[in-house]
Amino acid sequence: MSNSSxxxxxxxxxxxxxxxRSLLKTSGYLSLQFALMMxxxxxxxxxxxxxxxxxxxxxxxxxxxxxxxxxxDQTITLLVGKVxxxxxxxxAVSQVCAEELDVDxxxxxxxxxxxxxxxxxxxxxxxxxxxxxxxxxxxxxxEVRQILLGLAAEKLGVLVSTLSVKDGVVSTPTGASTRYWDxxxxxxxxxxxxxxxxxKDPSLYRYVGQPMPRIDFPPKMMGQSIFVQELRLPGMLHxxxxxxxxxxxxxxxxxxxxAQAMPGVVKVVRKGSFLGVIAKRLSQADAAxxxxxxxxxxxxxxxxxxxxxxxxxxxxxxxxxxxxxxSQTRASAEAFTQELEAxxxxxxxxxxxxxxxxxxxxxxxxxxxxxQTHSQSVFETGLSIAKMLGLAPEMVRCQHTQGSGxxxxxxxxxxxxxxxxxxxxxxxxxxxxxxTRAQEHQWEPYGSAMVVKTHARLSExxxxxxxxxxxxxxxHQVRPNGDxxxxxxxxxxxxxxxxxxxxxxxxxxYAADRNAIAxxxxxGHKVTTNFxxxxxxxxxxxxxxxxxxxxxxxxxxxxxxxxxxxxxxxxHRLRYLKDTRARDVLMKVNEMLGSKPSVKRPNTGRGVAxxxxxxxxxxxxxxxxxEVNPQTGYIRVxxxxxxxxxxxxxxxxxxxxxxxxxxIQSLSWTLKEEVKFDETRILSEDWASYPILKxxxxxxxxxxxxxxxxxxxxxxxxxxxxxxxxALANAVFDATGVRLRRIPFTPERVLENLGKAKGKDKxxxxxxxxxxxxxxx
Amino acid sequence: xxxxxxxxxxxxxxxxxxxxxxxVLIEDFQVHGSKFGCGRQQCGSxxxxxxGNPLRACAAPLSSVAGRSVQTLEGLTQGGKPSxxxxxxxxxxxxxxxxxxxxxxxxAQALLDRSPHPSEQEVRQxxxxxxxxxxxxxxxxxxxxxxxxxxxx
Numbered sequence: 001m002s003n004s005s006x007x008x009x010x011x012x013x014x015x016x017x018x019x020x021r022s023l024l025k026t027s028g029y030l031s032l033q034f035a036l037m038m039x040x041x042x043x044x045x046x047x048x049x050x051x052x053x054x055x056x057x058x059x060x061x062x063x064x065x066x067x068x069x070x071x072x073d074q075t076i077t078l079l080v081g082k083v084x085x086x087x088x089x090x091x092a093v094s095q096v097c098a099e100e101l102d103v104d105x106x107x108x109x110x111x112x113x114x115x116x117x118x119x120x121x122x123x124x125x126x127x128x129x130x131x132x133x134x135x136x137x138x139x140x141x142x143e144v145r146q147i148l149l150g151l152a153a154e155k156l157g158v159l160v161s162t163l164s165v166k167d168g169v170v171s172t173p174t175g176a177s178t179r180y181w182d183x184x185x186x187x188x189x190x191x192x193x194x195x196x197x198x199x200k201d202p203s204l205y206r207y208v209g210q211p212m213p214r215i216d217f218p219p220k221m222m223g224q225s226i227f228v229q230e231l232r233l234p235g236m237l238h239x240x241x242x243x244x245x246x247x248x249x250x251x252x253x254x255x256x257x258x259a260q261a262m263p264g265v266v267k268v269v270r271k272g273s274f275l276g277v278i279a280k281r282l283s284q285a286d287a288a289x290x291x292x293x294x295x296x297x298x299x300x301x302x303x304x305x306x307x308x309x310x311x312x313x314x315x316x317x318x319x320x321x322x323x324x325x326x327s328q329t330r331a332s333a334e335a336f337t338q339e340l341e342a343x344x345x346x347x348x349x350x351x352x353x354x355x356x357x358x359x360x361x362x363x364x365x366x367x368x369x370x371x372q373t374h375s376q377s378v379f380e381t382g383l384s385i386a387k388m389l390g391l392a393p394e395m396v397r398c399q400h401t402q403g404s405g406x407x408x409x410x411x412x413x414x415x416x417x418x419x420x421x422x423x424x425x426x427x428x429x430x431x432x433x434x435x436t437r438a439q440e441h442q443w444e445p446y447g448s449a450m451v452v453k454t455h456a457r458l459s460e461x462x463x464x465x466x467x468x469x470x471x472x473x474x475x476h477q478v479r480p481n482g483d484x485x486x487x488x489x490x491x492x493x494x495x496x497x498x499x500x501x502x503x504x505x506x507x508x509x510y511a512a513d514r515n516a517i518a519x520x521x522x523x524g525h526k527v528t529t530n531f532x533x534x535x536x537x538x539x540x541x542x543x544x545x546x547x548x549x550x551x552x553x554x555x556x557x558x559x560x561x562x563x564x565x566x567x568x569x570x571x572h573r574l575r576y577l578k579d580t581r582a583r584d585v586l587m588k589v590n591e592m593l594g595s596k597p598s599v600k601r602p603n604t605g606r607g608v609a610x611x612x613x614x615x616x617x618x619x620x621x622x623x624x625x626x627e628v629n630p631q632t633g634y635i636r637v638x639x640x641x642x643x644x645x646x647x648x649x650x651x652x653x654x655x656x657x658x659x660x661x662x663x664i665q666s667l668s669w670t671l672k673e674e675v676k677f678d679e680t681r682i683l684s685e686d687w688a689s690y691p692i693l694k695x696x697x698x699x700x701x702x703x704x705x706x707x708x709x710x711x712x713x714x715x716x717x718x719x720x721x722x723x724x725x726x727a728l729a730n731a732v733f734d735a736t737g738v739r740l741r742r743i744p745f746t747p748e749r750v751l752e753n754l755g756k757a758k759g760k761d762k763x764x765x766x767x768x769x770x771x772x773x774x775x776x777x
Numbered sequence: 778x779x780x781x782x783x784x785x786x787x788x789x790x791x792x793x794x795x796x797x798x799x800x801v802l803i804e805d806f807q808v809h810g811s812k813f814g815c816g817r818q819q820c821g822s823x824x825x826x827x828x829g830n831p832l833r834a835c836a837a838p839l840s841s842v843a844g845r846s847v848q849t850l851e852g853l854t855q856g857g858k859p860s861x862x863x864x865x866x867x868x869x870x871x872x873x874x875x876x877x878x879x880x881x882x883x884x885a886q887a888l889l890d891r892s893p894h895p896s897e898q899e900v901r902q903x904x905x906x907x908x909x910x911x912x913x914x915x916x917x918x919x920x921x922x923x924x925x926x927x928x929x930x
Contacts (some may be wrong), residue, residue, distance in 0.1 A: 086874025
């Protein structure tokens with residue numbers, strides 16, 4: 001495997017002073033001027049319906065030069081609004097651009113997530129980056145290539161159809177040639193994409209579909225500065241914030257003067273109940289923050305439902321909306337002869353980024369706020385911060401700078417807001433703010449706790465006649481969508497901004513009810529969403545949103561039904577699965593698992609589960625082999641298998657990395673993780689009180705991908721979360737006969753359920769909390 | 778004034794002896810490899826090698842390295858090129874976000890220095906107290922084994 005040849009074009013030290021003008025100057029950018037201009041104005045001034053729908057994010061950012069620039073220095077600048085979160089998107093879009101333009105990958109220069117420079121592609125989330133960003137890059141690149149060929153044909157006096165391109169050199173059959181960089185003229189002209197130039201035939205692909213080394217790995221592995229946490233600007237100051245004990249606390253009193261008098265302290269900031277300190281050195285900021293924290297007196301919450309009580313709270317919560325998102329009544333009058341029901345529970349889960357969130361903000365004398373941030377939503381977060389600070393939106397510029405892997409809406413945006421709040425107090429000085437581990441753990445927005453109830457009616461022959469699923473959940477999308485109330489510190493200011501009442505996401509992506517509609521074709525099929533907007537605990541988007549719990553429930557319950565009617569779980573699923581791509585991954589993973597041993601080793605078992613993420617993204621089937629220790633209750637995952645279909649593969653190694661990482665993270669959630677809290681505060685404050693999966697607990701993971709040449713790119717980053725949890729529950733059931741329905745499957749819970757299963761004959765309660773299912777044993 | 782060796786060079790620090798080694802490395806010596814993760818010696822992303830042994834720099838006072846030799850991720854590179862272990866991490870694409878990578882590589886380097894041909898289980902054991910949240914564990918193990926294979930080969 002060769003070293004990466006593409007480069008990130010953002011030297012961190014140059015970022016704050018990087019204006020559009022200086023960028024243009026230094027990159028020698030020549031925008032495209034086209035000999036044959038399309039009548040763009042004409043088409044735009046026509047009726048709205050005449051505006052063509054463009055592929056991916058070209059639809060919302062329609063100018064070709066917003067995405068691609070051909071530079072005089074023989075490079076291509078690719079500008080994207082999506083950002084690198086550790087998922088490898090920048091490598092994948094570089095591959096697509098180089099492929100369609102027919103240039104060497106090493107010529108691509110990337111600019112990503114700078115609100116002043118790149119197309120606004122909204123949030124980098126929801127597994128949208130491949131279908132929306134990569135597709136836009138694909139079509140924009142193909143069209144730019146076509147335009148360049150047109151210019152070349154004119155210059156060389158030949159027909160376009162006779163030309164060939166190799167690494168930007170356009171040649172005629174007789175050997176005459178010109179180059180992309182010689183074809184573009186000086187003055188800036190923009191041109192709207194038509195979306196009409198077909199991308200390359202997949203059989204001609206050189207980069208797309210090939211495993212490509214990540215462009216950001218060499219600097220990361222050699223200790224070269226690339227993360228925002230590593231950013232060191234001249235004259236930079238260090239800041240810490242002081243958080244209250246609980247969510248709804250108010251600051252009653254605090255002694256600011258003592259901290260202010262400490263060595264190196266530049267400024268102590270109090271704004272209502274928001275407290276921060278800015279100092280010359282990090283250790284000085286730490287010391288002053290500690291003094292501030294000790295002197296602060298706060299009011300405290302007393303009414304939180306606790307992590308044990310949260311499921312009952314969700315079921316009884318007063319403020320909620322009920323919506324039936326699927327109500328397919330069975331036409332046949334066939335009588336059911338058996339029915340089954342079960343209740344599944346998922347606690348609050350953390351993103352748990354290894355690096356705590358960080359940002360650097362500089363407020364200039366001219367009133368511009370420039371923020372280096374690892375936010376997923378640079379545009380919306382910038383707007384939220386502008387409103388919080390009372391600045392004009394155009395005076396806040398966010399520049400995405402990589403952070404630790406985030407897996408959703410973690411504290412990146414809050415860090416950006418806090419850095420900006422503090423930077424405004426020290427005009428001209430860059431302020432670096434990074435959270436402590438306890439602050440990150442206790443204040444990040446968690447993946448919502450959920451309750452899912454399933455109910456099935458079966459015919460005499462064991463066919464599922466009616467399938468009902470109802471779920472209860474807090475919101476999963478509480479991002480700073482241009483609203484200050486969704487920034488943590490804004491709620492504590494003198495004039496606090498209120499949290500906007502979050503809405504649930506609708507079809508086709510959904511949010512709390514993501515993947516709640518099973519892909520299986522049942523005769524009767526109902527799905528009900530109970531959406532509870534009152535949030536006792538801060539919650540927002542966490543990898544997979546509701547899909548994790550919904551797929552856990554659906555795929556566990558499918559197994560419960562299969563067990564009830566004594567049918568092989570894979571065969572059972574295939575009876576209801578019509579989508580051939582879904583069937584393919586399920587059969588593939590079954591094949592990977594191999595035939596069942598005729599004599600099962602005691603306490604070992606295997607389980608499978610399947611979902612197509614969001615029912616529109618990557619298809620993913622997971623198979624797990626486990627061993628359960630009946631003495632300790634410890635579940636050991638022995639082997640893991642994934643079969644995936646992400647459409648046309650761009651970087652197969654990147655997809656494998658994402659699917660494997662998703663599986664391992666989901667195993668961690670499902671085996672170990674639960675945010676704990678009492679009536680007043682979050683108790684999970686570090687890695688000891690919130691343990692995650694370790695090297696010795698990670699199983700070997702085997703992955704096979706089914707490539708679909710020419711089919712749309714599908715996002716894969718969240719596809720493994722749901723199936724993994726259910727495959728684990730199903731494998732544990734296969735091993736022990738015990739059905740686990742409450743996440744996480746800690747050794748204590750496993751032992752408790754093993755004990756209950758043994759004592760069942762003596763009339764003890766059924767395994768799993770609050771479950772009346774007859775599926776077990 | 779405290780003297781120690783940083784990546785082979787003798788350096789001096791005027792910082793308070795009680796400051797954490799991590800802060801001093803980051804603020805005064807522009808070290809980028811070692812990263813703050815928890816400040817509680819729980820995650821390993823701040824790991825440095827002191828006289829060849831892994832140390833959690835987030836909780837170690839500067840005074841603890843007086844007269845000793847400190848190595849960070851950048852110190853492993855040779856003439857601007859990745860070391861064998863760093864190259865193995867690149868070859869195996871052994872990361873996702875890469876934030877924990879520095880701690881992984883340095884902890885693994887200490888293992889390889891004392892045990893050039895470890896078993897897979899020994900690698901997992903050596904890295905067990907280093908946390909990765911992206912799920913790159915298996916690739917990291919493969920990278921260490923790949924580098925080990927090349928030792929003396």
